[in-house]
Amino acid sequence: MEGSAKLLSVNNVSKYYGLVAALVGVTFSMSPGEVLGVVGQRGAGKTSLFELLSGSSTPTAGEIEVCGKRVTLHSAAQAQRLGIEAAQQSSQLADNLSVFQNVFLGRELSGPWQSRLMPREGEMIKAARDLLDVFNMPSNFVFEKISNLSNEQRQIVILARAMIRPSKLLLLDDPLAALSFERQKHLLEYIKHLSAQNISVIISSDDLKHIFTVTDHILVLYQGSQVAFSNTTESTPREIVELIVGSKRQEQVTPVIWAIENYHAAQKQAEELRNAQRSLRQSLQAQDSLNRQLIEKLRDQVEALDRLNQALQEANRRSMTEREAERKALARELHDQVIQDLLSYNYLLEEAENVAGEEEQRIELARIRDGIRQVVSSLRQICSDLRPPTIDNHGLSAAIRSLAHQWSDQNNIDIQLKIDPELGRLPETIELSVFRIIQEGLSNVRKHAKATQVKLTLLRTPTASLLVKMMDNGKGIIKPINLANLSDEKHFGLVGVSERVTLLGGTMKVSSPRDGGLELVIEIPSPYPSIESL
Secondary structure, X not given: OOOOOOOEEEEEEEXXXXXXXXXXXXXXXXXXXXXXXXXXXXXXXXXXXXXXXXXXXXXXXXXXXXOOEEEOOOOHHHHXXXXXXXXXXXXXXXXXXXXXXXXXXXXXXXXXXXXXXXXXXXXXXXXXXXHXXXXXXXXXXXXOEHHHOOHHHHHHHHHHHHHOOOOOEEEEEOOOOOOOHHHHHHHHHHHHHHHHOOOEEEXXXXXXXXXXXXXXXXXXXXOXXXXXXXXXXXXXXXXXXXXXXXXXXXXXXXXXXXXXXXXXXXXXXXHHHXXXXXXXXXXXXXXXXXXXXXXXXXXXXXXXXXXXXHHHHHHHHHHHHHHHHHHHHHHHHHXXXXXXXXXXXXXXXXXXXXXXXXXXXXXXXXXXXXXXXXXXXXXXXXXXXXOOHHHHHOOHHHHHHHHXXXXXXXXXXXXXXXXXXXXXOOOHHHHHHHHHHHHHHHHHHHHHHOOOXXXXXXXXXXXXXXXXXXXXXXXXXXXXXXXXXXXXXXXXXXXXXXXXXXXXXXXXXXXXXXXXXEEEEEEEOOOOOOHXXX
């Protein structure tokens, strides 16, 4: 394929939205039958690239050539005339029509003397069935209304729409995420089939196992820029992940690789469990004598689900740590850049105010300066919410005191605070988690309790555990307290607290004392041997 004529050439293509760069200087080429994988984090520009190639958007700079001819794609219809079909995240379906009608919508089969109002429905139904059979869909699926379909089934229809018409290049923007593990394998096999038919495919996916399985080349995007265009056989997953995250540091690369590998394994395991359950259900209907086998199988499933749950908890811990790191970086960027720039403008306005000749000008400049001060104050509050500076500089005790004082002033609710003077400094991840737990607990009081007083206690127990108590004199919660019911009633604060406590390996008790109010008691073991894996 290396020596064949190029089907597609993308030369230094860029896309700007105003001053914001979505893509900058992307260059690559493809021969007929090649499969290209596009990878990158969210916001890296993957979808923007698919929009340019499908005609949904036009490039700001650069050239696109199809079969050696420079083209400017202004619409999806123009791209389709050149043999480019796309299944994109933004693809729309007509909910009031059936599956086969959506597959052929706008491209109905009709004879040379027939109107589209009289399409050859029999041929369309057969063609749709043959294509949907790739995904192991039942034959009567073609008659289902789109409004009745699940997300996975809608994705299959979107794929079928793109695949039903002969093409030279098929664009698949993250098509695998909505599919079950088994149907993901079916799609990957079909991509190999298309490649063997000399049809090129460009596919984006967050699952590198799939990318390495089916592609000839990998295009890596980072913050809108192309950082690599590599032969798949000459690359390793770790090299690609380093390019995706823009770093070779182990603490940044390892969690991403872990998440990819464990998500793939968990997805495969869940699919195997579903198949096992389906098989067991059929066997049970046929033979009651299989009860013993059913029990054994169910026990295996419970054990497998327990392992899956542990893997998902680990992923949640990593995700929580990454979110805190993003909050810290955003708070620092707001404080060091945006706020400082606004203060600089405020000083310039002050100088202009001093030399202004007319009273009206001075009044207007003073009003603008006052507005900037209010914006700066709001941004500082946002920075504090994103990452309280007190916790980094002075530790958890000082941060809780600052939070309690500020919260009490803002909500006019008295807080009686008791913090162990021997608490000392804790690992950063523990301090942040405990701070967020207390922050969410106070938020729950503000939203739901209708309280006038809160008692907050933070102690280290004789067994070195960390004990957090929060009690208010509000309306309380009708017993029995059930977290699922609280979620339905939009008590998301307590649900969020419960999730954080669970990830720290702690316990949480919620009760409504007889004299009213709500009492929250949390105990977190210390030290936290598993916390270093966050």
